[in-house]
Amino acid sequence: MKRKSPVEPDPTAIGEVSSPPLAHLPDPASLFSIRAMRLRQLAEASDLAPYLRFLAGLADAQHQIQAELPPPESPNPAVILRAREFEMPPLHRNGMEGDETVHAIFDRLFAAADAIDKPQAAAEALTRVAGADPKAHLAMAETVLSGALPADAIAEHIFVWAALQVHFARLASVLDAGSLTPVADGICPVCGGRPASSMVVGWPGSHGARFCCCSLCSTLWHYVRIKCVLCGSTKGIGYREIENHGGFVKAETCDECQGWTKIFYQNKAPAVEPVADDVASLGLDLLMREGRYRRGGFAPLLAGF
Structure with missing residues (x-):
């Protein structure tokens, strides 16, 4: 496995985003x-x-x-x-x-x-x-x-x-x-849970938008792209991925808080399920351990690996 250099900016087109809702309830x-x-x-x-x-x-x-x-x-x-x-x-x-x-x-x-x-x-x-x-x-x-x-x-x-x-x-x-309203960065607006991962979707009306997946209630909430899910910073955002793995999952890194989270591209791989694919992409977690960033959010199914 090799680490790919940061992508500046996030390579997926953002101009396609229309007016995504704050949340999709489970x-x-x-x-x-x-x-x-x-x-x-x-x-x-x-x-x-x-x-x-x-x-x-x-x-x-x-x-x-x-x-x-x-x-x-x-x-x-x-x-x-x-x-x-x-x-x-x-x-x-x-x-x-x-x-x-x-x-x-x-x-x-x-x-x-x-x-x-x-x-x-x-x-x-x-x-x-x-x-x-x-x-x-x-x-x-x-x-x-x-x-x-x-x-x-x-x-x-x-x-x-x-x-x-x-x-x-x-x-x-x-x-x-x-009736929902946004709360703090990295916090589910429904239950206050932390994200398991996030994904860029291809849904009608939300194409190209990013949604975080709550690790507790599974609500998907809209969160703007090229912004740290953990601390809200828009500075020093980078991307890492395992080469030759299709580009549908990346580690979004933040130089401000030294954290990283997974971002899936559901618009590239429609079958992506944020919890299932998080576990299956363990290789990315192992790759990121070599660097200076710590994984944020909450991924209990990968605890102990």
Whole structure:
């Protein structure tokens, strides 16, 4: 693998962008099944095939456990109004203690994951997390929501993260996208989560626009290009990629904060799914470790690599 020199500016045409909306809210009914399909497709030609197939099974479990869950409730209009007034995400991360649906999602996800073909270490981690009490699940959820996974319990926390993804995607899906307002750089305007990656899309009405993908609720929110997702700087932005890999994924680097994030070009590779392709492009992460930039955002599925 070789590192390519920075591209100045980002080579994809920006003039094609029309008027993209602030956010595309997730559709939990199709989100995880599409991700599972993409993971299996990527596994066909990847050295990470066993891991990608395991994650496809986990995405299948996320999809399946939603059957018979009560429909998510829309937030109180006063909460939405307050969020707009103070430029805050409308979905709060607190108050899960008394939410029976949250506990049902944990239990169902852990039970469904038991049937997935997985390594022994993952099976043992699942046994531990499934056997923990609800209070322990919530404590692990707080750790996940902090954006840091403990090195000695990564697998347990990935199962918790998968359950939280279902919960927050369901809550996000019933919001009114038009009521949202931008918050800080690198922060999801729906739940306050950090981005897993970003992608330049080819959608009608948004062609050439860049959207960040929330690592928690999977909302896609519009974020201008050639601007650091992590700190908002427009200075010292560069791009790295692995040569001869099609140019559909790059590392966007920032000299101001010394961070980098992945940017996918969905307008070049329409099947790109920001979470699935993030894992499958591990080679770019390995390449970037050779340099001075640290990866920003939150990518729990690559923790430990």
